Amino acid sequence: MSNETVHSDREFMARRDAARERIDELTGAKGGNTDDRLAWFHTVYKEAGGDPAAIPWADLAPKDAIVEWLAKNPGEGRRAIDIGCGLGDNAEALAAAGYRTEAFDLSEDAITWAKKRFPDSSVSYLAADLFNLPGEWQGAFDLVQECYTIQALDGDLRAKAIEVISGLVAPGGMLLMINRSQNEDGDAKGPPWPMKPSEWRRFEDYGLKLIHEEFYDIERPGRVIPHVRAEFFKEV
Ligand SMILES: C[S@@+](CC[C@H](N)C(=O)[O-])C[C@H]1O[C@@H](n2cnc3c(N)ncnc32)[C@H](O)[C@@H]1O
Incomplete structure (x- = not known):
């Protein structure tokens, strides 16, 4: 059976549960200091050994909220970047919607994996740390797309992420x-760590204007998880 199995597959979910237990025990799993938290992402990808079941956030498909938004906002050759792209599905959706897409993740293993999954991709994948990005990326992107990366960062890392993402x-x-x-x-x-309105409104401190926010729930067995999709515009 392929590793690219859908999540409803019972055996895939059993592997995911086992992996989650293991990685929850690693240093940095619950947050903590900056180095430990960022090292945790490296370890998760490395120890996955190529099994996407061991990457808790890997859906092996672009998020519906992105696909839906892209249907109304095609790229028409504009330049986009995907922040913390993981295994690449959201970045591929951006490229398919007509954006000239770049995508990066902290983890070299994640980037190698994404390239292997999408060998014919037009996406330019790069291993890079959000907190140490190439200078030429400043103010360079017509669309910056961030999905589930800020919520994976807490405290000072989150505050810094909001500033850096704004600058792109x-x-x-x-x-x-x-x-x-x-x-x-x-x-x-x-x-x-779910975001509060006052947190995503902090993008406005860095020259972005909130133009639309939409709230929706994702249902998982036994729970409902509130989400937000927010759009910001940077004045010319
Ligand atoms: C929860 S995952 C979300 C992945 C993907 N965006 C998605 O929607 O499935 C967060 C991702 O951010 C990456 N990440 C965390 N800190 C980062 C940093 N400082 N620079 C770049 N990527 C980072 C992680 O390696 C991980 O792939």
């Missing part, structure tokens, strides 16, 4: 942000 958007460009959400008075524990 070109004048006249957009940011599309998709994350778990909670009310301002929510106290949901992470990881992942």
